[in-house]
Amino acid sequence: xxxxxxxxxxxxxxxxxxxxxxxxxxxxxxxxxxxxxxxxxxxxxxxxxxxxxxxxxxxxxxxxxxxxxxxxxxxxxxxxxxxxxxxxxxxxxxxxxxxxxxxxxxxxxxxxxxxxxxxxxxxxxxxxxxxxxxxxxxxxxxxxxxxxxxxxxxxxxxxxxxxxxxxxxxxxxxxxxxxxxxxxxxxxxxxxxxxxxxxxxxxxxxxxxxxxxxxxxxxxxxxxxxxxxxxxxxxxxxxxxxxxxxxxxxxxxxxxxxxxxxxxxxxxxxxxxxxxxxxxxxxxxxxxxxxxxxxxxxxxxxxxxxxxxxxxxxxxxxxxxxxxxxxxxxxxxxxxxxxxxxxxxxxxxxxxxxxxxxxxxxxxxxxxxxxxxxxxxxxxxxxxxxxxxxxxxxxxxxxxxxxxxxxxxxxxxxxxxxxxxx
Amino acid sequence: xxxxxxxxxxxxxxxxxxxxxxxxxxxxxxxxxxxxxxxxxxxxxxxxxxxxxxxxxxxxxxxxxxxxxxxxxxxxxxxxxxxxxxxxxxxxxxxxxxxxxxxxxxxxxxxxxxxxxxxxxxxxxxxxxxxxxxxxxxxxxxxxxxxxxxxxxxxxxxxxxxxxxxxxxxxxxxxxxxxxxxxxxxxxxxxxxxxxxxxxxxxxxxxxxxxxxxxxxxxxxxxxxxxxxxxxxxxxxxxxxxxxxxxxxxxxxxxxxxxxxxxxxxxxxx
Numbered sequence: 001x002x003x004x005x006x007x008x009x010x011x012x013x014x015x016x017x018x019x020x021x022x023x024x025x026x027x028x029x030x031x032x033x034x035x036x037x038x039x040x041x042x043x044x045x046x047x048x049x050x051x052x053x054x055x056x057x058x059x060x061x062x063x064x065x066x067x068x069x070x071x072x073x074x075x076x077x078x079x080x081x082x083x084x085x086x087x088x089x090x091x092x093x094x095x096x097x098x099x100x101x102x103x104x105x106x107x108x109x110x111x112x113x114x115x116x117x118x119x120x121x122x123x124x125x126x127x128x129x130x131x132x133x134x135x136x137x138x139x140x141x142x143x144x145x146x147x148x149x150x151x152x153x154x155x156x157x158x159x160x161x162x163x164x165x166x167x168x169x170x171x172x173x174x175x176x177x178x179x180x181x182x183x184x185x186x187x188x189x190x191x192x193x194x195x196x197x198x199x200x201x202x203x204x205x206x207x208x209x210x211x212x213x214x215x216x217x218x219x220x221x222x223x224x225x226x227x228x229x230x231x232x233x234x235x236x237x238x239x240x241x242x243x244x245x246x247x248x249x250x251x252x253x254x255x256x257x258x259x260x261x262x263x264x265x266x267x268x269x270x271x272x273x274x275x276x277x278x279x280x281x282x283x284x285x286x287x288x289x290x291x292x293x294x295x296x297x298x299x300x301x302x303x304x305x306x307x308x309x310x311x312x313x314x315x316x317x318x319x320x321x322x323x324x325x326x327x328x329x330x331x332x333x334x335x336x337x338x339x340x341x342x343x344x345x346x347x348x349x350x351x352x353x354x355x356x357x358x359x360x361x362x363x364x365x366x367x368x369x370x371x372x373x374x375x376x377x378x379x380x381x382x383x384x385x386x387x388x389x390x391x392x393x394x395x396x397x398x399x400x401x402x403x404x405x406x407x408x409x410x411x412x413x414x415x416x417x418x419x420x421x422x
Numbered sequence: 423x424x425x426x427x428x429x430x431x432x433x434x435x436x437x438x439x440x441x442x443x444x445x446x447x448x449x450x451x452x453x454x455x456x457x458x459x460x461x462x463x464x465x466x467x468x469x470x471x472x473x474x475x476x477x478x479x480x481x482x483x484x485x486x487x488x489x490x491x492x493x494x495x496x497x498x499x500x501x502x503x504x505x506x507x508x509x510x511x512x513x514x515x516x517x518x519x520x521x522x523x524x525x526x527x528x529x530x531x532x533x534x535x536x537x538x539x540x541x542x543x544x545x546x547x548x549x550x551x552x553x554x555x556x557x558x559x560x561x562x563x564x565x566x567x568x569x570x571x572x573x574x575x576x577x578x579x580x581x582x583x584x585x586x587x588x589x590x591x592x593x594x595x596x597x598x599x600x601x602x603x604x605x606x607x608x609x610x611x612x613x614x615x616x617x618x619x620x621x622x623x624x625x626x627x628x629x630x631x632x633x634x635x636x637x638x639x640x641x642x643x644x645x646x647x648x649x650x651x652x653x654x655x656x657x658x659x660x661x662x663x664x665x666x667x668x669x670x671x672x673x674x675x676x677x678x679x680x681x682x683x684x685x686x687x688x689x690x691x692x
Contacts, residue, residue, distance in 0.1 A: 084647050084651055088644060088647075091640050091644065095637050095640065095641075098633050098636075098637060099637070101633070101682070102630045102633055102634065102677075102680050102681075102682045103680055103681060103682070104681060104682070105681040106681055106682075106684070124682070126628070127628050175626070184623065184624070222541075222542060222543045225541065225543075243431065243432065243540065243541070244431075244541060245541055245542060245543070332543040332545065333545070333546060334543075334544070334546065335546055335549065336546060355546065356546040356547050356549070356621055357546070357547065357549060357550045357617075357620050357621050358620070359620065359623075366623070368623050370623075386623045388623050388624075393619075393625075396625065397616075400612045400615060400616070403608060403612065404605070404608055404609055404612055407604060407605040407608045407609075408605045411600075411601040411602075411604060411605050411646075412601065412602075412605060
């Protein structure tokens with residue numbers, strides 16, 4: 001097989017109507033300069049214009065291509081823009097990039113080459129790269145033109161199409177052009193510090209419509225699990241977690257080893273003098289269990305206290321034999337909650353509770369409780385919060401609802417045909 | 423009664439799974455020997471075993487059994503026979519029912535061979551009203567879509583060995599399965615986005631799981647477009663469907679094996 005690169009073959013390749021091969025070539029050719037921009041900008045992220053320019057550009061951009069689709073729907077180039085091949089080509093290029101991004105071993109990124117190259121082209125952070133943004137822009141162009149073209153022959157039957165494609169367009173436009181308006185700031189608050197409403201510095205400074213202070217913290221955890229640790233001479237460890245959680249009279253089995261929990265204190269403290277564990281109400285105390293381990297045929301192996309430790313007590317393990325110890329794993333948090341004192345600008349004070357999945361809304365801002373000082377547990381003195389603001393979120397959500405409604409409309413409310421399966 | 427009580431939970435789980443497996447294998451044999459009614463009865467009994475196991479786990483764990491990979495496989499195995507039964511009445515074809523039961527058996531065997539440490543713990547992020555609809559809707563859609571991919575693969579392989587074209591009517595029923603699965607997958611993905619906004623501050627964070635969910639969604643969207651625009655290219659449609667199913671399997675099982683999985687926020691099994 002020979003490759004024909006004569007002028008005639010080049011002419012025939014670019015002759016309209018364009019199909020998938022031409023579309024891939026166009027997307028590739030447009031992506032290359034953007035890749036060069038990415039490299040020349042030393043890996044700086046693609047940014048959308050600031051407000052209100054971003055909204056004006058987005059609206060004009062979408063409406064221009066809608067108008068082109070509406071007015072020139074018979075032109076071959078418009079048919080290609082509004083057709084299947086261009087978004088398909090875009091999808092192929094984006095999918096390949098995303099597969100590379102998720103399949104790239106982190107060790108490669110640490111190498112001077114090609115690690116530095118990958119970092120510069122933001123392969124692991126594609127959503128903020130120039131060439132990925134270029135692909136999204138092509139998708140927006142194609143969707144806008146397709147919708148404009150369909151408006152010309154709008155009917156009830158095409159409502160599903162309009163909903164899905166309009167929804168995808170709305171999501172892409174709002175999410176792409178709206179990035180410059182998004183506020184996403186991580187802060188750490190200390191318990192009982194004075195209330196404040198201003199966070200960050202210089203241009204990244206945000207001012208909330210209320211003063212907030214971190215008043216208290218509650219942590220609820222599950223009982224801990226036990227695990228058998230086998231330590232090898234080379235320092236390696238094999239941890240085998242028991243099935244079930246620790247509580248008094250519970251029994252656990254690891255093949256030939258059986259463990260019975262004789263006593264369990266959910267909130268305990270270690271007493272140095274008596275070398276014993278006792279119950280306490282102190283916040284941040286750790287769980288401890290008195291366990292008895294037996295080997296094959298009920299042979300006694302060891303008995304003693306084990307604990308995962310905490311801010312006020314050390315970890316305690318129970319050696320069973322050479323290289324094998326019984327340990328208590330740190331309890332999994334069930335729920336953690338921060339109490340904030342909120343003083344609104346109009347002077348109205350209130351107390352608000354924040355948990356994961358339940359952010360606090362103050363004006364246009366959402367405040368999320370993200371983490372706490374894990375080693376300190378319930379005795380934490382600081383907690384991590386994230387303040388966000390996304391003015392275009394309502395458009396993204398509208399797009400989501402349109403996509404959902406449209407897929408059901410298009411696929412469920414149309415005649416179902418029969419046939420054979422195999 | 424809880425899992426820490428003397429009731430041997432492992433034994434109950436294995437018994438239920440082995441029971442379901444035995445019933446479904448018998449159902450497969452019944453279908454092979456053209457005893458469809460007997461097959462349906464065994465399929466139903468196996469399904470009841472899985473449903474009973476799910477109810478048992480839900481009560482004993484004190485949380486929806488939807489957190490780990492093994493638990494989601496149980497839901498998958500639960501929905502497959504339901505689809506098989508619907509297809510059995512609408513388009514009675516033994517080969518399809520056998521394929522579905524085979525897939526359900528594979529799920530059971532995987533759960534029997536790699537038992538998980540079932541415990542009551544559930545991370546704070548999972549305590550959301552979105553949790554149950556997100557997983558259930560996804561599992562129903564995965565059952566339909568994986569099934570369509572499997573049947574498409576079967577059709578492609580048989581067409582390859584018989585060296586013949588595939589009839590367009592075979593593609594129509596596969597499209598019907600995608601008609602059910604795709605809107606539900608869209609719903610599951612967007613429920614996930616609403617939930618992510620509440621839990622992690624952002625509706626889309628380009629996490630490996632989310633990225634692969636998007637790739638899968640895109641692959642099925644391409645299949646739908648190709649089906650509508652290229653009605654006669656049945657082989658191409660089925661080939662895309664198989665590729666989409668591979669993407670689906672990577673999203674479900676494979677993401678945890680990818681190098682980028684270390685940064686994933688969608689890891690709940692550990």
